[in-house]
Amino acid sequence: MxxxxxxxxxxxxxxxxxxxxxxxxxxxxxxxxxxxxxxxxxxxxxxxxxxxxxxxxxxxxxxxxxxxxxxxxxxxxxxxxxxxxxxxxxxxxxxxxxxxxxxxxxxxxxxxxxxxxxxxxxxxxxxAGTVETAVNALWDAAPRVGDRIAVVGGGMVGCAVAALLAPMPGVRVELVDVDPARAAVADALGVGFALPDEAAGGCDLVIHASATEAGLARSLELLGVEGEVTELSWYGDRVPRVPLGEGFHSGRLAIRASQVGRVSPARQARWTYADRMALALRLxxxxxxxxxxxxxxxxxxxxxxxxxxxxxxxxxxxxxxx
The missing domain is CATH 3.90.180.10 (Medium-chain alcohol dehydrogenases, catalytic domain)
Structure with a gap:
């Protein structure tokens, strides 16, 4: 060469x-x-x-x-x-x-x-790198059988997360995005689609990947009591406002970060970076x-x-x- x-x-x-x-x-x-x-x-x-x-x-x-x-x-x-x-x-x-x-x-x-x-x-x-990020996010978020889940932000990572969630037994997965064209992608992935104002609430879990303030705010609104947002967005040098008023405390809501730079603590003892990448490629x-x-x-x-x-x-x- x-x-x-x-x-x-x-x-x-x-x-x-x-x-x-x-x-x-x-x-x-x-x-x-x-x-x-x-x-x-x-x-x-x-x-x-x-x-x-x-x-x-x-x-x-x-x-x-x-x-x-x-x-x-x-x-x-x-x-x-x-x-x-x-x-x-x-x-x-x-x-x-x-x-x-x-x-x-x-x-x-x-x-x-x-x-x-x-x-x-x-x-x-x-x-593979995108799917690896989605795998790590779901290790962090720990979805359960039958969960009601919204994925807010239909970009590469959000769509990869939705694709991995789709086959889980009994789950309701809805991809939420401001772009109506994402409906066709959601259909190809086998999940539901909604514009932000039309998304179903009462979620057990919301995966946020829109990297926008509005998306994060809507993610919190979609949670049911004791629900959790797993935040995948990286805002760079922007400083997003996080709406922690209204029902955040009474609903006992939570926001947690997920980042692919480290293997999720839930898997660190048994999985290496190479193992995680090999899994992403198989998927x-x-x-x-x-x-x-x-x-x-x-x-x-x-x-x-x-x-x-x-x-x-x-x-x-x-x-x-x-």
């Missing part, structure tokens, strides 16, 4: 470019990967693109193979699938998932990649997850694509083809 590659880099907040990078010589424990697909995480990646990572979170929000520092210049991303061209015999020729930025090829430790199961298309496997054998990919673009269009998405272009996951 050529020891150079092209990568997408945020040059300054709001502007990106494709740059040439030198790849290191692989060591005995490394793999050389030729990228086939990556995906854009609209939430975190667009926040990084806009320069919205607060200084206090620069360390916590580093991606595993990030190059540069926030706010810019920085090469950032974490949803990539490629084919191993050099490395251990058991991986050579295999498609693997890696938490790597958008780049035509890369060299990483073999331990940093996870083989894509044969039954999972590489083009769908780019969602992507379910074709319903294909509904989360609503656009495909060529790698060469990434500077224009990121600018367009940051301006508010609609859709869910954007897959980048190389």
């Amino acid at each position: 050529d020891r150079t590659a092209r990568a997408f880099r945020v040059i300054e907040p709001g502007r990106g470019a494709l740059v040439e990078v030198e790849l290191p010589e692989p060591g005995p424990d490394d793999v050389v990967v030729r990228t086939r697909h990556s995906a854009i995480s609209r939430g975190t990646e667009l926040l990084v693109f806009r320069g919205g990572v607060p200084a206090s979170q620069h360390g916590a929000m580093r991606a595993p193979f990030q190059v540069g520092e926030f706010p810019a210049p920085v090469t950032y991303g974490y949803l990539a699938v490629g084919t191993v061209e050099e490395g251990p015999p058991e991986l050579r020729g295999r498609d693997v998932f890696c938490l790597h930025p958008h780049q035509t090829g890369f060299v990483v430790p073999a331990a940093a990649v996870c083989p894509v199961p044969d039954e999972v298309p590489a083009a769908r496997a780019v969602l 992507l054998g379910d074709a319903r997850f294909g509904a989360l990919i609503t656009e495909t673009v060529a790698f060469g269009t990434l500077p224009e694509t990121m600018t367009r998405l940051a301006a508010g272009a609609p859709g869910l996951a954007v897959r980048v083809d190389y």
